Structure formats: structure tokens, C-alpha cells
Amino acid sequence: MPRVKVQRKSTAIDMTAMCDVAFLLLTFFILTAKPRTEDPVPVDIPASSITQPIPDDNVLMLTVAEQKVFFTVDGNDIRKQTLNQMGDKYGVKFTPEEQTKFSGTPIFGVPMNQLKQFLQLDAAQKKEYKQPGIPNDTTANNELADWIREARKADVALHNKALRISIKGDNKEEYPTIKKVIGILQKQKINKFSLITTIRAEAKK
């Protein structure tokens, strides 16, 4: 008796639709991805029940950790303008190359006299570099206040908007450092600002 042969089906599957979906999703994720700025020091953000998200642009962020303050401002043009104004103020001349490098630096925490040296480093070296934070003494050497003021000026000049100031602090940061930063803000008549928090994890009983 001849055996009944089961006809083998081809195992090749049509991949076209799958490919379409995959690339659609890929496009979506690429477009929504925002490069994450890495903090030079680990910052553990406190939790709260606030659900209001931080605005997308026009934000000046002061990262406070380990008694050091780091400075972040959105927008390459604002960064460049701020650097030039700061250069005028402190009598430091920045070359166009340094300006471009600075406008691509999202977060920094070095005093003015180390800034040139810091800008020479490449990305990997910047990570290694121990940034001392921006000097923020309440007496003479208050570069942080100048940075904030110049950034606000630059934002008004370029976009005619008021910068939103926010403070991103570490959980364990001692209050005097925060107090100093708040004091600097208040001296510039900034009485409204935001503190960055995360959502508190639920079901913690």
C-alpha cells in the first residue's frame, strides 16, 4: 500500500507585516527618545505625591548633591549666550570652538577659572573629571548667582520668556546647602521655583 504522504508546508512566514509594525514602533521610540543627561554626581531624588510634570523647555535646573551645585539650562543658544555674557563679566575670552563645546555641555559644575580647561576634555574625560561645583559663597565669590542672572538675561533676550528655576536635590543633602541656593534665588527676587521630586511608590504600608 502506498503511504499517504503528508505534504510539507513551507516554514517561511511572511515577514512583511511584522517588519512594518517593528519599524513603526522603532520610529515612534526614536522620535520620543530624549537624550538623558547624566548627572556628574549621583542624585537620589526625594519622593512626593505631586503629579505635576516638569515643563519641557525653558527650565534652569540646579542640581545639588554632596554640597556641590551644578548648573543646567535648556537650549544651545541660551547656553552660548550665557557663556559669552559670563566671559564679559569675568574678563575671560572664549574662542568660537569653546563656545560650541559649551553649548553642547548640558550640565557642568566648575568655577570660571577651570572652565576653559574643562571644555578641552572629551566626553569620557568629563565623566572622570571631579567637578568641584560652582562656587556659591554668600560673600564675594558668588559665581552661581551670576550664572543664574546671566542665563535669565539670555533667555529674555533670545526668547523673551522668563526661565523657570528648579532645584534638583539629593535626599541626603543637608539643609544649609539648599538654604544657600534658595538664598541666592531670593536675592534675585525669585520667590517661586520648583523642587524636583519623583512619584512615591505606592503600597508602602
Next chain:
Amino acid sequence: MAELDTSSGGGKKGGKVRSKKASTRVDLTAMVDLAFLLITFFMLTTTLSKPKAMDVAMPDKDEKTQDQKPVAASRSMTILLGANNKLEWFIGEPGKSQPTTEGYGKDGLRKTLIEKGKEVQQSTGKFLVVLIKPSDKSNYKNLVDVLDEMKITNIQSYAIVDILPSEIELLKRDGNY
């Protein structure tokens, strides 16, 4: 299907030698693999939970403002933030009423705030005013926690104020400094 109809219609009557057309079907498996790899990468690197912003308004430090009204001591509550995640609170003026030491969170500060808020509302008909005074030994988390409690317990008027030396003495006495 990602292939075109390559069969030539009709038979092979005409003696013309047709060059055999290669199938246009492409193997997409490798491409799909790559696409999913990239999707995975982008999914894992995007931060889904954006950080939240807690708005804080500080009292105006300008000394020129004259129109500051005194708040009745009976409805002002002072919270002193001390070391080791402890806080002390008292109603009224320092020295006149004894402070209570408490912890943060649901069973500590929140309960007190809700109770006192109700009491003050009943006795004076006005809202409780809370003064937050962080000492140098408290940390940033304590401050955020207290501000968060203000929001949770729906206290309208509160302010972050500098601590007085006499209040530091209170914290010291109770071992919270």
C-alpha cells in the same frame, strides 16, 4: 506577500526563450530581528516616568513691605525639622507651649496636621498657618516630606522660615539636633 507575480501568462507557445525572472521576494527575517533589537534598546533607554515639579513660593524677603499682618499665636503652628528624621511641633509662640517630638509620614505629622487643622478651624474659624523651620541638621528629604504633607493635608498657608536660636535650643534639649 512580498512577491510579484512572476508567472508569465499563457503557455510557452512562442519559441521565444524567456529569461527566467528571479523572484523579488526578500527574506525579511534579519531586518525584523534588527528592528526589534533597536526597539528594545530605545524602550529601555527612554525614561517613562518624568520627574515631577513641586512648586514652592518663598515669602518675599524685601524688608520694605510694611503691610504684614501678625498672625494670632493660637492658629500658628511651628514645625522644627531636626536631625535623625525627627521633627518637633508646637502651637503658638516658642517657649510658651511645649513642643512635641514626632516622625514624618502618615502616622506622625499628617495626623497631627489634620487634627490641629480641624481644632483651629473650630475654635477660631480660620485656617491653620504653618511655619516650617528646617534646622541645619535636617536634610533635603525632610523639607520635601513636610511640603508634601502640606499638600496632602490641604493646608493653604505655609512658609519656610529661618530657624531662631531659641528654637535650636529646644531641639537640642530634646536631643533632636
